Amino acid sequence: LGTMHFVLPWLHAIVVLMLIPNGTVAKVLAKRYLCVYGSCQLQSPPASPSTTLSHAECLLSCEHGNLWPLPIKAEFGTSLARVHYDRIECLSGNDDLLKAACSHFHQSLKYLLPPVHYDDPSAASGAIITFDISDVEIRLASIDNDEGYHLGVSEFDAMENHVHVAVAAGTIFGAMHALETLSQLFAYDEDASALVMLREFTIVDKPRFKYRGVMLDVSRNFISPLKIKETIRAMGYNKLNVLHLHLTDTASFPMEISSQPEMTDFGAYSNDKVYDPSTIAELHEYATSFGVMILPEIDAPAHVAAGWSWGAQAGLGDLVVCADPEGNHAHQSKGTEPPSGQLNIVNDNAYTVLGRVYDSVISSLGRAGYFHIGGDEVAVGSDEISPACYNSSSLGKPIVDYIQSHGLNRSSADTFYSLWESFCARATELIRLSYSKIAVKARKIHTWGGSGGSPKMYNLLSRPEFPAVLPPETFTIQVWDRSVNLSAKALLQQGYEVVLSNNDYVYLDCGSSGWTHPGGCWCQPYHEWYHIYGYIRDVQGAWELSSEELRRVVGSETLAWSETIDDTNLA
Numbered sequence: 001l002g003t004m005h006f007v008l009p010w011l012h013a014i015v016v017l018m019l020i021p022n023g024t025v026a027k028v029l030a031k032r033y034l035c036v037y038g039s040c041q042l043q044s045p046p047a048s049p050s051t052t053l054s055h056a057e058c059l060l061s062c063e064h065g066n067l068w069p070l071p072i073k074a075e076f077g078t079s080l081a082r083v084h085y086d087r088i089e090c091l092s093g094n095d096d097l098l099k100a101a102c103s104h105f106h107q108s109l110k111y112l113l114p115p116v117h118y119d120d121p122s123a124a125s126g127a128i129i130t131f132d133i134s135d136v137e138i139r140l141a142s143i144d145n146d147e148g149y150h151l152g153v154s155e156f157d158a159m160e161n162h163v164h165v166a167v168a169a170g171t172i173f174g175a176m177h178a179l180e181t182l183s184q185l186f187a188y189d190e191d192a193s194a195l196v197m198l199r200e201f202t203i204v205d206k207p208r209f210k211y212r213g214v215m216l217d218v219s220r221n222f223i224s225p226l227k228i229k230e231t232i233r234a235m236g237y238n239k240l241n242v243l244h245l246h247l248t249d250t251a252s253f254p255m256e257i258s259s260q261p262e263m264t265d266f267g268a269y270s271n272d273k274v275y276d277p278s279t280i281a282e283l284h285e286y287a288t289s290f291g292v293m294i295l296p297e298i299d300a301p302a303h304v305a306a307g308w309s310w311g312a313q314a315g316l317g318d319l320v321v322c323a324d325p326e327g328n329h330a331h332q333s334k335g336t337e338p339p340s341g342q343l344n345i346v347n348d349n350a351y352t353v354l355g356r357v358y359d360s361v362i363s364s365l366g367r368a369g370y371f372h373i374g375g376d377e378v379a380v381g382s383d384e385i386s387p388a389c390y391n392s393s394s395l396g397k398p399i400v401d402y403i404q405s406h407g408l409n410r411s412s413a414d415t416f417y418s419l420w421e422s423f424c425a426r427a428t429e430l431i432r433l434s435y436s437k438i439a440v441k442a443r444k445i446h447t448w449g450g451s452g453g454s455p456k457m458y459n460l461l462s463r464p465e466f467p468a469v470l471p472p473e474t475f476t477i478q479v480w481d482r483s484v485n486l487s488a489k490a491l492l493q494q495g496y497e498v499v500l501s502n503n504d505y506v507y508l509d510c511g512s513s514g515w516t517h518p519g520g521c522w523c524q525p526y527h528e529w530y531h532i533y534g535y536i537r538d539v540q541g542a543w544e545l546s547s548e549e550l551r552r553v554v555g556s557e558t559l560a561w562s563e564t565i566d567d568t569n570l571a
Contacts, residue, residue, distance in 0.1 A: 030191050031055060035062035053078075056187040060198055066184045067203075069239060076185075076201035081156070081163050082194045083186070085109060087126030090179075095136065100289035101176045102129075104236065108183040112195065124194060125161045129182070130154075131175055132168045139172075141293040142368040143242060143554070144443070146170030148206030149178035156199055163199060173291040174206075177239050181205065209536075211499055211555025213242035213295070217562035219249035219306075222273040227570040229286055236290030243287055244295040244372065244557060247275075247361070250323075250341045253307025255280065257360045260353055262314070267307020280364045295446065296365040298357055299374030301423050302389075305341025308353075316349035321396050322379070322389040337516065337563070342379065342389050345423040346402040355430045362434040369443030371431055375424070376448035376480070378458045380416045385455050390416055413455070420460060421469045428474065445474060446499065449491065450481030461487065472496045476554065483539050492549040500556040505535040508560045515564050532558065 032052035033040040040058035059066055061078040088109065090102035138145055149169040156163055165182060169175040186197045214235060216223055232243060247255050253267025256276045268274045275283075287294050304320055311319035323341040344350050362371060381388025390396045391410065399419070400410065408415045428445065435442040447470060453459030460466055461477075470477075472495040479488040483502040491498050503510065503523050511526025535556060539545075545553070560569075 033058040038063035054189050054191040056189040056191075056196060060185065060187050060196070065198070066187070067181065068184065071181065071203050071205035073202070073204040075203075076198050079199045080189075080196045081125045081127075081199045082189075082192060083127050083163070083197050084120075084124035085113065085195055087124065087162075088129075089126065090129045091131065095172070097139065097172045097289065098131065098133075098175065101172070101179050104176075104233075104289065105179040105183055108180075108237075109186055109195065112186060112188040114188065117193075125163055127163045127165060127197065129165045129167060129179075132166070133172055133175055134170045136172060139288075140368050141173060141241065141288045141291050143210045143293060143370070144368075145173045145291075146206075147174045147177055147210075147239075147241065147291065148204075149174040149181075150202075150204050151178045151181055152202040153198075153200055163197065173241075176236070176289075176291045177205065178203075180236060180239060207239070207241075209553065209555035211242055211557070212240045213244050213499070213555065213557035214240060215244040215246060215501075215557055215559040217246040217249070217560060218254060218275075219246060219562070220251045221562040221566040222252065222254055222269055223562065223570065224567050225275070225279050225283060227567045228283055231570060232283075232287050232290055232292050235292050239291075241291055241293060242295050242555075242557065243292050244297060245365075246297050246299065246561075248298050248307065249303045250305035250337075250339045255361065257357055259360060260356045262310045263307040263353075263357065266310050277364065284365060293368050293370065294365050295370050295372055296361045297372035297374055297446075298354075298361060299376075300354065300427065301343040301345050301374075301420065302376065302378045303341075303374060304343040305339055308341070308343070308350075311344075311347075311349065311353075316353070317347050318344050318398055319347060319350045319353060320344055321398055322392070340379075340387075340389070343423070344398050345419055346399055351426055351430065354427065355433065358430050358434040359437060362431070362440075363438050366435070367438065367440055369435070369441050370446065371442070372446040372478075373424075373427060373431070374448060375460070376450075378420060378460075379456065380413075380458050381456045387456055390419070413458070416458060417460070417463055420458065421465070424460070424469050444476045444497070446476045446478055449477040449479055449487065451485035451487040452481065461491070467494060478557065480559075483542070486543065488539070488553075489543045489545070489549070492545070492552050495552070497552050497554045499554055500535070500539065501559055502535075502539070505538075506532055506556065506558040508558060509564065512564055521564075 029045055032043045032047035032049065033055060034043055034052055035058055040062050043052050057080055060080065064070055064074055067074055090105060092098035092102045149167060151167055154164045154166040167175050167178040169178060181203055185201060186195060189196045214231065216228065216231060235243060252269050253263045254273055254275055256274055257263045258277060264274050284294060305323045305325060308319040309323060309325060311317055320341045321344050324339050326339065379387045379389040380391045382391045383393050388395065390399045393400055403410050403415060431445060432442050449461045453462040476497045476499060477491050478499040478501050480501045480503055481487055482504045488498050488500060505527060507523050509521055510523035512521045514520050540550065
């Protein structure tokens with residue numbers, strides 16, 4: 001069998017050669033291009049190599065070349081240098097973060113090379129990259145970092161045959177972006193069978209928005225650490241800087257909490273679908289090496305079930321209400337989707353456990369000072385109105401009993417909003433306490449927000465006391481409703497910082513199939529990339545944002561909810 005594996009490829013090659021007239025090997029004519037009005041146009045053969053460009057040459061030098069995203073300023077010539085991979089030096093010194101960034105840069109260039117490649121080092125130039133970083137003490141990825149940079153060729157040393165590239169940045173994270181841009185100024189030229197780079201360029205760049213995010217829902221379906229890392233790497237390529245991890249939901253609780261092991265004991269899908277402390281630390285380190293801040297979310301008081309069902313047997317009472325862990329029953333009577341569940345916000349023990357969860361998550365993933373509290377889709381309803389939870393005599397019995405024992409009005413929306421507002425106040429204090437334990441300033445707490453509100457599903461943003469409950473100096477609102485509802489505009493006018501995540505632009509599950517019943521996803525249609533890329537432009541015009549309102553748009557986030565996706569979709 002081993003002999004056959006060796007012989008068969010040669011037999012195949014002989015057969016192919018026999019089929020070609022005169023035994024000659026067919027050769028595809030080299031295609032030549034010209035840059036015309038910002039695009040590479042194929043020239044009719046025969047085209048002179050002295051007056052035309054190879055495909056790689058044209059893509060590198062035509063208008064803005066391969067640069068993505070487009071920098072604020074980019075100027076470059078058309079001359080190229082043939083460079084050898086082994087002669088590209090990134091002078092990172094002893095800085096571990098810069099070493100990691102240089103390693104990522106070299107790996108990006110290696111991806112350009114074909115599997116089998118030989119290039120004579122003596123026939124190619126080298127490249128030396130130097131760094132001038134103003135503040136090397138900033139080591140945590142954060143949306144508050146200076147991510148700007150200046151990148152250019154300082155000289156071409158003809159004697160040493162080296163291109164000297166200079167990077168100037170305010171922080172290491174700006175230098176990381178500079179290296180990503182520099183990697184886009186290289187290409188593999190198949191005609192020359194060599195790696196080539198632009199010899200003349202000056203690039204100045206900084207982000208327009210400080211928050212450029214992607215959300216992964218790792219609770220409804222477990223997403224492996226490998227696929228999370230691949231997502232982080234893709235974010236680095238595109239200079240995105242926030243990975244929002246929706247860590248928990250009714251379906252599972254995959255993050256290990258050392259001080260409260262019951263959360264994963266009762267909440268994880270299996271032993272191999274758990275993020276243990278070493279995995280979390282590894283993800284944090286990897287994300288930092290690409291300038292990506294991880295924003296952890298523990299969703300509450302709704303979207304809570306898995307991991308919380310052990311309270312009664314531990315003598316703590318029911319920590320959740322309306323739970324249907326297997327999703328077997330009519331979820332319309334309990335919440336928005338199977339499985340259902342919400343935190344028992346009148347049980348003091350639930351806050352003790354929640355505080356331990358916050359402590360663990362914030363100490364491992366929240367050191368940049370940002371945390372997401374969740375806070376959407378609180379089902380109240382009633383015995384006559386579904387979906388129902390907090391106001392259901394059977395499903396929400398602990399809540400109803402509390403209301404009656406305190407002489408509160410069960411028929412009044414004010415009663416339930418008051419309970420929710422009390423939860424917000426207590427959760428906020430727990431988050432602040434968690435940050436104080438690690439001596440880190442809590443910068444901003446993020447929460448979901450949007451328009452709407454009904455006797456079924458409550459909306460805290462609709463209440464006049466909302467700014468007092470979630471003050472703008474403490475909370476950033478992530479707006480997830482439809483852009484036509486103008487809730488983001490109203491929040492901006494109230495002085496809130498806003499992350500734009502309107503579902504009619506950046507929900508990646510829109511347009512997919514139904515998963516609880518046929519008929520398609522609730523969110524339609526599918527959003528193609530043209531639509532997503534026009535998001536900020538569209539809403540800025542439609543909402544007629546003033547310069548001050550636009551300043552409070554800290555950025556945007558694209559969301560991958562995982563009811564119908566898993567590792568396969570992130571491949």
